[in-house]
Amino acid sequence: MEVLQLLISGMANGCVYGLVALGFVLIYKATEAVNFAQGDFMMLGAFVTLGLVNPEFMGIPFWFALPLVFVIMGAFGYLLDLVVLRAVFGQNQVAVIILTIALGFILRFSAGLIWGHEPMSLHSPLALGDVRLGDLVLGMADVAIIITTFLLTLALWQFFQRTKIGLAMQAASQNQMAAYYMGIPVKRVHGMVWALAGIVAAVAGILYASKGAIDPNAGFIGIKAFAAAVIGGFGSLPGALLGGLIVGIIEPFAARYLPAGWSQIAPYALLIAVLLFRPHGLFAQVRVKKV
Amino acid sequence: MRIHFKTSYDDDIRLFEDGWKLSLYAALLALMVALPWLIDDFYLGEATNVLIWATCGLGLMLLTGQTGQASLGHSAFMALGCYSTVLLMEAGVPFIVAFPLAGIITGIVGGLIAIPALKLHGVYLAIATLALAILTDDLIVMLEPWTGGVGGKFAPPITVFGLEVNRWSNPAAWYYMALIVVLVVTLFYRNLLRAPMGRAFAAVRDSEISAQAMGVNLARTKTIAFGMSAGITGLGGALMGLFAEVFNNETFTFILSIQLLMMIVVGGLGFIHGAFLGAIVISFLPQALSIITDGIGSNVAIPGLEIGVFGVIMILFILFEPMGLYGRWLKIRTFFQLFPFARKDMFRRQKSYLKTERLR
Amino acid sequence: MSLLTLENVTLKFGGLTAVNNLSMQVEEGQVFALVGPNGAGKSTVFNLISRFYTPVSGKISFAGTDLLGLAPDEVPSLGIARTFQNIELFDQATVLENLLVGRHRHRGTNLVQQMFHTPAVRAEERAHREAVEEVIDFLDLQPYRNSRIAGLPYGVRKVVEVGRALASKPRLLLLDEPASGLSVEETQNMRWWIDDIRRQMGITVLMVEHDMGLVSKVCDKVLALADGAMLAQGTPAEVQSHPAVIEAYLGTGDAA
Numbered sequence: 057m058e059v060l061q062l063l064i065s066g067m068a069n070g071c072v073y074g075l076v077a078l079g080f081v082l083i084y085k086a087t088e089a090v091n092f093a094q095g096d097f098m099m100l101g102a103f104v105t106l107g108l109v110n111p112e113f114m115g116i117p118f119w120f121a122l123p124l125v126f127v128i129m130g131a132f133g134y135l136l137d138l139v140v141l142r143a144v145f146g147q148n149q150v151a152v153i154i155l156t157i158a159l160g161f162i163l164r165f166s167a168g169l170i171w172g173h174e175p176m177s178l179h180s181p182l183a184l185g186d187v188r189l190g191d192l193v194l195g196m197a198d199v200a201i202i203i204t205t206f207l208l209t210l211a212l213w214q215f216f217q218r219t220k221i222g223l224a225m226q227a228a229s230q231n232q233m234a235a236y237y238m239g240i241p242v243k244r245v246h247g248m249v250w251a252l253a254g255i256v257a258a259v260a261g262i263l264y265a266s267k268g269a270i271d272p273n274a275g276f277i278g279i280k281a282f283a284a285a286v287i288g289g290f291g292s293l294p295g296a297l298l299g300g301l302i303v304g305i306i307e308p309f310a311a312r313y314l315p316a317g318w319s320q321i322a323p324y325a326l327l328i329a330v331l332l333f334r335p336h337g338l339f340a341q342v343r344v345k346k347v
Numbered sequence: 348m349r350i351h352f353k354t355s356y357d358d359d360i361r362l363f364e365d366g367w368k369l370s371l372y373a374a375l376l377a378l379m380v381a382l383p384w385l386i387d388d389f390y391l392g393e394a395t396n397v398l399i400w401a402t403c404g405l406g407l408m409l410l411t412g413q414t415g416q417a418s419l420g421h422s423a424f425m426a427l428g429c430y431s432t433v434l435l436m437e438a439g440v441p442f443i444v445a446f447p448l449a450g451i452i453t454g455i456v457g458g459l460i461a462i463p464a465l466k467l468h469g470v471y472l473a474i475a476t477l478a479l480a481i482l483t484d485d486l487i488v489m490l491e492p493w494t495g496g497v498g499g500k501f502a503p504p505i506t507v508f509g510l511e512v513n514r515w516s517n518p519a520a521w522y523y524m525a526l527i528v529v530l531v532v533t534l535f536y537r538n539l540l541r542a543p544m545g546r547a548f549a550a551v552r553d554s555e556i557s558a559q560a561m562g563v564n565l566a567r568t569k570t571i572a573f574g575m576s577a578g579i580t581g582l583g584g585a586l587m588g589l590f591a592e593v594f595n596n597e598t599f600t601f602i603l604s605i606q607l608l609m610m611i612v613v614g615g616l617g618f619i620h621g622a623f624l625g626a627i628v629i630s631f632l633p634q635a636l637s638i639i640t641d642g643i644g645s646n647v648a649i650p651g652l653e654i655g656v657f658g659v660i661m662i663l664f665i666l667f668e669p670m671g672l673y674g675r676w677l678k679i680r681t682f683f684q685l686f687p688f689a690r691k692d693m694f695r696r697q698k699s700y701l702k703t704e705r706l707r
Numbered sequence: 708m709s710l711l712t713l714e715n716v717t718l719k720f721g722g723l724t725a726v727n728n729l730s731m732q733v734e735e736g737q738v739f740a741l742v743g744p745n746g747a748g749k750s751t752v753f754n755l756i757s758r759f760y761t762p763v764s765g766k767i768s769f770a771g772t773d774l775l776g777l778a779p780d781e782v783p784s785l786g787i788a789r790t791f792q793n794i795e796l797f798d799q800a801t802v803l804e805n806l807l808v809g810r811h812r813h814r815g816t817n818l819v820q821q822m823f824h825t826p827a828v829r830a831e832e833r834a835h836r837e838a839v840e841e842v843i844d845f846l847d848l849q850p851y852r853n854s855r856i857a858g859l860p861y862g863v864r865k866v867v868e869v870g871r872a873l874a875s876k877p878r879l880l881l882l883d884e885p886a887s888g889l890s891v892e893e894t895q896n897m898r899w900w901i902d903d904i905r906r907q908m909g910i911t912v913l914m915v916e917h918d919m920g921l922v923s924k925v926c927d928k929v930l931a932l933a934d935g936a937m938l939a940q941g942t943p944a945e946v947q948s949h950p951a952v953i954e955a956y957l958g959t960g961d962a963a
Contacts, residue, residue, distance in 0.1 A: 549804065556795055562781075571818060
């Protein structure tokens, strides 16, 4: 019973990590930029929702606010690409890494300025409390998170398979130059990918905030999401989700069965092990750069 | 504009291009030596701080600026350098031996870590080193018997040749110690740059494929770069911990690595001057901010202001001056030297359309 | 014995056969050209010799040494230097520094000596610089000695790359499309340089080139490739008039 309980709470955490990792991989695959601020995007998404929904701020009913959150976060992602990222397009990766880390700093600072540094909780319809089934205490929020993630994954998969823009994103991520020649507006597609990453981050943020409180430093879970992305294989969307689940599940089990201190280390130890033995992740194929 | 007539190969090998350059740097050195008589103890402490940051920055610069490998984990090496210096001193080793020894230990550990880590490129390396930095924080807590864990450690008193170096009773001695360390490190750095190893670093940075085709062993070169870089940063970390006098796991968090990386970018990646300019910025930014906030009459400290402003500065630099402060200075100098013939695109960076490092 | 020998070399990328059972011999002192349409596998042959790729089967040996037992960075120590089709210079370094990297295989001091800049390092540096100045003189690169690569025109970079390879004093020089993208005058210069590289320096040259005009002027021997397999081999005139070659080139033209 205990195992099941740990598994479900771990999976719920893992879904959040997985979604952040997904945004990370989406951007990397399509644009080769690495968004070290994806965790802070998630934090921002949570706070934007909180600002719209919570009664002490605007108090808009959740389901009305939701599309608005998506629009705001999508626009934020798109504009960010337009104004900032496009300027460093083609520059070396160190520049992009530092740029996005700096961006994360700014987001954290701004969120602190607007919403304060005290932890706050979101009035979310997913915060359902616990249900007892015999010995088993099920956090309903956890179950809701798992279901939502599953649905979102399905929707994204359909988006990439069926819609024109989804196919364009795939094409641009496989061969930018060829996509460009085929008349796909690669730069605009990049903007769209950033917008999509913003929306995914918003969902992740809402799910995260449904489990507990949120504060401007929540973005630091992005680091675990990088671990998840690498464990899953950097270029693979399902890999990112699976990596997130692995990291999420390892944590509670390590906390339960290993000596104190190990649960914090476990995800990073796994990350380093994966990098040593399968440097391109558990679920990625490897190709060598052409000379 | 001065024109050089080079008459021997040594003209290109020498540390200073000509007598003029030599006298400029000699004047700068004289100023640095005279500093304790020119400023009060508080600012002397700040100057020491700049030198310590510059030492750490030179370490990371060797790896990121010269060899092109981004590391977000150098706080781990700062911690290692600091703890090993102090542990050696507590074991009875005199500071003058313990300090360089700690640098060598850190360098060797850094090199060992590099062997697997440097198979990774760009992003992967950044994430792996970030994980290393986070692990270090936890490891310091877990290794409490040696490290003092969360409670931390107090720096033992430092004596060099019978002279006690204490930042309160003898700030000038501390300053000179940091100055000597940074000078020695800079000299080693410069010597490497004018030798085959330094060129191998640059070769690895600019094109791994043709570095190999010229006979540069990638793994070996990167390992050496990583080890040297870790060692130098370890020395800087040791100075930082000793200067702070108390340190624990929170002294060397991964945020420190990020600050270090940002510092060398602001200063100018790939230039020794960049490490120093960046160190000046990072040391004086908090004070400049507090002066500004005082000036606008707000006496409430805004949490996270420093780091937020730093983020903004970073973004502005990467967008508008990717070569950093030193790059800006080079441009200004060239403009005046060639006046009126300087062209705007003289420093333009070649942008490649998707020069991919990605494997899939 | 031939300087460079490829014996029944086959290379596959997944299902695609990039080089198919190729055998060739380059004799000491020759200028040898690989020609063929785009995608014929010419650069792939270079990458096999540089050990960036490992063949599925076959043997590659250089002056009696089995190249397949070496890592890519060990190949230059035998005296093989190369250029790249899409110029792979060290962009943020100067011309001088680029050429000095070419001297890497002749270094004789260790890290500690270099850190302290011992007299041995100083002496070695002088020797390297002397060797590099010879190359600079030979290729007329004096005006660009201290310029960064990133700001140089394409034609100059092409020459710098040849210079970097020459600075390593190789026995075999691999030139991947030395004349592509060059103007008529620059191509003419390249032709004389290749002639001099062979005559004055005694270096064997293996090159990939599309410009049949250049090939027929400087080369002793030509091998035509198509789809990774040999079509014909012989003097430039023989290969150019070979029916299989004419067919492979039809529509692409040989003056490209």
